[in-house]
Amino acid sequence: xxxxxxxxxxxxxxxxxxxxxxxxxxxxxxxxxxxxxxxxxxxxxxxxxxxxxxxxxxxxxxxxxxxxxxxxxxxxxxxxxxxxxxxxxxxxxxxxxxxxxxxxxxxxxxxxxxxxxxxxxxxxxxxxxxxxxxxxxxxxxxxxxxxxxxx
Amino acid sequence: xxxxxxxxxxxxxxxxxxxxxxxxxxxxxxxxxxxxxxxxxxxxxxxxxxxxxxxxxxxxxxxxxxxxxxxxxxxxxxxxxxxxxxxxxxxxxxxxxxxxxxxxxxxxxxxxxxxxxxxxxxxxxxxxxxxxxxxxxxxxxxxxxxxxxxx
DNA sequence: AAGAAGAACCGAATGACATTCGGCATAATG
DNA sequence: CATTATGCCGAATGTCATTCGGTTCTTCTT
Numbered sequence: 001x002x003x004x005x006x007x008x009x010x011x012x013x014x015x016x017x018x019x020x021x022x023x024x025x026x027x028x029x030x031x032x033x034x035x036x037x038x039x040x041x042x043x044x045x046x047x048x049x050x051x052x053x054x055x056x057x058x059x060x061x062x063x064x065x066x067x068x069x070x071x072x073x074x075x076x077x078x079x080x081x082x083x084x085x086x087x088x089x090x091x092x093x094x095x096x097x098x099x100x101x102x103x104x105x106x107x108x109x110x111x112x113x114x115x116x117x118x119x120x121x122x123x124x125x126x127x128x129x130x131x132x133x134x135x136x137x138x139x140x141x142x143x144x145x146x147x148x149x150x151x
Numbered sequence: 152x153x154x155x156x157x158x159x160x161x162x163x164x165x166x167x168x169x170x171x172x173x174x175x176x177x178x179x180x181x182x183x184x185x186x187x188x189x190x191x192x193x194x195x196x197x198x199x200x201x202x203x204x205x206x207x208x209x210x211x212x213x214x215x216x217x218x219x220x221x222x223x224x225x226x227x228x229x230x231x232x233x234x235x236x237x238x239x240x241x242x243x244x245x246x247x248x249x250x251x252x253x254x255x256x257x258x259x260x261x262x263x264x265x266x267x268x269x270x271x272x273x274x275x276x277x278x279x280x281x282x283x284x285x286x287x288x289x290x291x292x293x294x295x296x297x298x299x300x301x302x
Numbered sequence: 303a304a305g306a307a308g309a310a311c312c313g314a315a316t317g318a319c320a321t322t323c324g325g326c327a328t329a330a331t332g
Numbered sequence: 333c334a335t336t337a338t339g340c341c342g343a344a345t346g347t348c349a350t351t352c353g354g355t356t357c358t359t360c361t362t
Contacts, residue, residue, distance in 0.1 A: 018207050035313065037349095052210055053210065056171070056206075057204070057205070063200070064300050065302070091302060099290060138250055146209075147212040186340070186342065306361080307359080308357105309357080309358070318348080319348070326341080327340075328338080
């Protein structure tokens, strides 16, 4: 997906949809200077091209009882490139990234308690090749926001 | 926001909305065994209570040209608790967390190039109290998904 | 440069859905 | 037990999503 195919209107639409995907196409259209129908077609294309993956809701993790957030550096003695499914099978893991450096995979974990976080660490060790973990607990989240379409 | 107030139906609705917030209330209702109107009222309440913060779109960062992802450990010689606004003023920063440990704040950065990432690091140093940064670049993202309402 | 094809747009028509509300049932409270 | 609060259903009504014919603009071909 080459970003060079996104013009100013596409980027404005993405930003507006990130803020409020529930607004009417007529409202969106006014904001970017198009009719509702043309706006609808533009958004349909953004979906078709995979720029907009889906419409979702942003949820307050604490409201779900997920009061503990930690970033875990997972060390391994083996190539972890084929382990995506193993990480995805641990529901507390929100994201997982293969990284360069002393560890191999960085994962973001949300849990209800620190006990549950410990259990996640135990389950991480059960993944083939994992030799160590180093958890960094978040004391406070300043903010979390979506990728900016205007960089 | 006490999570004890979320019943099974609420949690099912959150999960369904996370997957596809564009589906009709009639469809949602069928999935949880309620009428469209009752479902609408349930979701309205989840919004009112701040569980559901907003309806948004999930976007492919690469499609926006944001091909570089890094996690930066920001070290400081001072208390960073009042610096949320300073971090938020750097648009490449997607999230920022106060952490326990040798560094003070962990930030997630998306940029178009490694040069831009370097520029972000320079701007981070300009924040009062910042004494060091340690960037960990993501080579591959296994997955990113929303917090699970069923943990 | 001219013509054809493709892409994007407008605005109206039509189908789908959001929202509201009266009535009923259930749960909670005093 | 009586009263109040909450949640639900289903239908009515207002709003919006979607489509499409026609027009305009852009790109491609000769």
